Amino acid sequence: MFKSRKTSVNRFAAASTRQRVHIEQDSVLDSEYPFRLNFYLQPPPADITIEEFELFALDRLQVLKAVETSKLRNRNEEEYKKDIQLALDKYLPMKSNAAKTDLVEERRKDHISHFVLRLAYCRSEESREWFLRQEDALFKFRFEQENMDDKKRFLETANLDWxxxxxxxxxxxxxxxxxxxxxxxxxxxxxxxxxxxxxxxxxxxxxxxxxxxxxxxxxxxxxxxxxxxxxxISLVQDEFKKRLAKMLQATAKALPRLEEDDRLKPILLNVEKQYIGKIYTGSADSNGDLKAADVDVMVENHAPLCMRTLHSALRRDKHLKHGGRMQYGLFLKAIGLSVEEALLFWRTAFTNKTDEQFQKEYAYNIRHNYGLEGKRVSYTAYSCNTIIKGNSPSTGDYHGCPFRHFSNGNLEARLYKDKIPPDQVKEIMNLVHGSHYQVACTKYFEITHPRHDKIDTIEHPNAYYELSLGLTDEAMEVEKEIK
Structure with a gap:
């Protein structure tokens, strides 16, 4: 996350630092935001602080991910609407004109957040398609929820060629x-x-x-x-998609010029791959509750497929390359492996290295991850998004996400090895082919943990571990009560 800064950005690129002029709510509603519905044809009209620029975008991103997740999880219509409304109420509320309270700021936030994400997701064809799909679904949801009078008034001003x-x-x-x-x-x-x-x-x-x-x-x-x-709605959606697709193309062409503002570039580069959730760090001291001797059992029983793949490669080859050590080492740190136990774990794993080689080539990096060397920053475990969009593994590497980086044949073989039923293997592979890697991992969790209720999309390997471990703890409590 970025530090709060009061510098403002006019229309996402200008270097102006003047304060926004306060405008009465009624006049703004009449001129800029007369409706909840918006085709987003014009950039936001007021100055925007850097803090708003980032936070508004991240809130809208939560809503768009909720839209995507609900569709991919095949929610029925009632559940789908409930999922979207809950996300909107929490991150991007917008009351109707009848409410007459806080309408300007709500609609301003909606307007700004759309344009920031448009900038962040215009870089590639894949990103543009993702953004267009989710925004289209969100627009449809809002249109269907709007009252008939405001729908008609909105369409009368939309310049539709019907x-x-x-x-x-x-x-x-x-x-x-x-x-x-x-x-x-x-x-x-x-x-x-x-x-x-x-x-x-x-x-x-x-x-x-x-x-x-x-x-x-x-x-x-x-x-x-x-x-x-x-x-x-079919006509309105077609107009919305057509116009947004054209504007995304135009934004992609203008992006290099906009990024000349060095305040915006780091935000735009990070918003698309932003992980919004619990931060898993672990402790730099010896108070962790996981022992080196217990890692094999805990990882085999509770870790996601990416970490079990790394663990298997480590035990087989007695070594992992740097990318694998970082991904797996930070995961172990976050599940409770203290620095002393981590040094013991990796030393016993690298049996083909002498003590001198281990101290010289590996011990420093382990301590560094725990914040005991170098800048003394305690590093956080990688999120799914970081793993998926990070450097792809090459020959001899085992880091990465199996659902993203395994070949189709290798992934299918692994799923069958883990006793996933053929029809569900097909379902997982369909999700993978659609680039929905985290949903595929979530589906894998649900199949391999049949006693668990339906869960939200897993966005972090350590969240997977906690869910699995929590299910085991619940089962043990039930056994105690029975006895």
């Missing part, structure tokens, strides 16, 4: 329009006819509403789709 079907045309094609709703929305033909008469229809190019065409939910004639007002 042609309203005139009464004469609608009467001419009414039988076709009725067939699109008869038997689906309305069982009774008379009711369907009445609905069509009272409904407003838009004429748009059919490629704008592929989902409705696929479901045969609209009448298509000569390349035009006739979309009822009740299905306008």
């Amino acid at each position: 042609k309203v079907v005139d009464p004469e045309t609608k009467k001419r094609i009414q039988p076709q329009l009725e067939r699109c709703v008869s038997g689906k929305t309305f069982k009774d033909k008379t009711t369907a006819a009445s609905h069509v008469v009272n409904e407003t229809y838009f004429e748009v190019p059919f490629e704008k509403v592929p989902d409705l065409v696929r479901r045969r939910g609209v009448y298509v004639h000569k390349g035009k789709a006739y979309v009822p007002m009740s299905n306008q």
